[in-house]
Amino acid sequence: AQSVTQPDIHITVSEGASLELRCNYSYGATPYLFWYVQSPGQGLQLLLKYFSGDTLVQGIKGFEAEFKRSQSSFNLRKPSVHWSDAAEYFCAVFMNRDDKIIFGKGTRLHILP
Amino acid sequence: DAGVTQSPTHLIKTRGQQVTLRCSPKSGHDTVSWYQQALGQGPQFIFQYYEEEERQRGNFPDRFSGHQFPNYSSELNVNALLLGDSALYLCASSPLLGSPLHFGNGTRLTVT
Numbered sequence: 001a002q003s004v005t006q007p008d009i010h011i012t013v014s015e016g017a018s019l020e021l022r023c024n025y026s027y028g029a030t031p032y033l034f035w036y037v038q039s040p041g042q043g044l045q046l047l048l049k050y051f052s053g054d055t056l057v058q059g060i061k062g063f064e065a066e067f068k069r070s071q072s073s074f075n076l077r078k079p080s081v082h083w084s085d086a087a088e089y090f091c092a093v094f095m096n097r098d099d100k101i102i103f104g105k106g107t108r109l110h111i112l113p
Numbered sequence: 114d115a116g117v118t119q120s121p122t123h124l125i126k127t128r129g130q131q132v133t134l135r136c137s138p139k140s141g142h143d144t145v146s147w148y149q150q151a152l153g154q155g156p157q158f159i160f161q162y163y164e165e166e167e168r169q170r171g172n173f174p175d176r177f178s179g180h181q182f183p184n185y186s187s188e189l190n191v192n193a194l195l196l197g198d199s200a201l202y203l204c205a206s207s208p209l210l211g212s213p214l215h216f217g218n219g220t221r222l223t224v225t
Contacts, residue, residue, distance in 0.1 A: 006155075032211050043117070043203055043216035044156070090155055094211045100146070100169045101214060103155040 002027045004093050006104035014112045015083050021076040021107050023091030032094035033074040034101070035065055039087045047089075050074065061085070086111045115140065117217035119204050125223045126194050134189040134220045138206030145187040146214060147179060148203040156203055162187050163210075191222075199224045 005024045013019055025031060032051050036044040048059025055067040065076045074091060091104040118137045126132050138145050144163045148156035158171035162181035176192045185206075191198055201221050205214035 004155075034213060036216075041218070043218045044205075044214075045216070046213045049213050092214075096211070098169060099210050100158050100161060100171070101211075102158055103148075105155040 002093070002095050002098070002102065004091055004102055004104040006089075006091055006107050008107045009105070010108045010110065012110040012112060013081055016080050019076075019078045019081045019085070019109070021089050021091075021109070023074045023076065023104060024072050025074065025091075025093045026072065027093060027095060029096060030069065031096070033065075033067060034092040034094070035059065035063070035074075035076050036090045036092060036103075037061075037087050038090065038106075044090060047076070081109075081111055083111045083113065085109060117142075117204055117206050117215050119202075119217035119220050121220060122218070123221045123223075125225060127225055128194055128196060130194050131190065131192045132194060132222060134191075134202050134204075134222070136187045136189070136204030136206075136217060138185050138187070138204075139215045142206035142208050142215065143185050144207045144210065145181060145185065146205045146207070147187070147189045148205065149173070150201040150203055150219070152200070159189070194224045196224050198222065 003026045034049045035047040038044045047063050050067045088106045090106045094101045120135045146161040147159040150156045160170040165181045178190045181187045201219040203219045205216045
């Protein structure tokens with residue numbers, strides 16, 4: 001069955017440190033890939049997307065992600081986090097066969113001052 | 114340009130009751146998807162509407178039903194509410210299948 005896995009439920013980093021959030025997917029073809037961020041009590045905001053082409057994609061708020069087909073991964077990175085980055089991050093995949101987008105369980109990011 | 118709007122923002126219901134949640138998609142979007150997000154979980158796909166028809170459905174019982182109107186707005190109905198239906202219900206719209214979803218802020222449903 002198709003799935004999206006975010007292995008880290010919580011991650012804590014110090015302000016100014018670099019960040020990498022992991023995402024792996026299980027799907028028979030190259031999917032469309034997304035990262036969303038959710039602040040408490042809010043809906044989800046799109047950070048970036050990958051459809052095809054360059055495997056390193058840039059997003060908003062200084063985030064980037066790299067698609068690695070051989071590892072079925074789409075990890076999110078940021079060189080230097082800010083306290084305002086504290087939120088929940090969701091990786092998502094569009095399944096062409098099923099015409100729907102499914103989400104991972106999310107990674108909650110905590111920032112230490 | 115208004116984004117996706119959902120109403121109400123919060124709702125408290127009793128077990129066995131019925132509830133209707135409403136969603137207006139972003140201007141220019143004709144596809145509406147509904148997700149259920151339980152506390153501490155990722156959004157779970159309920160169903161998707163396009164051209165007033167349910168196109169795709171997730172693993173949710175028939176108690177969950179929906180509707181899309183000619184103006185693309187949508188409703189989610191849940192019958193015979195259970196305690197486990199307590200969650201944040203998110204509506205998302207998109208202009209094309211596979212294009213990024215634009216989310217509303219959700220309706221927080223509490224079933225007591």
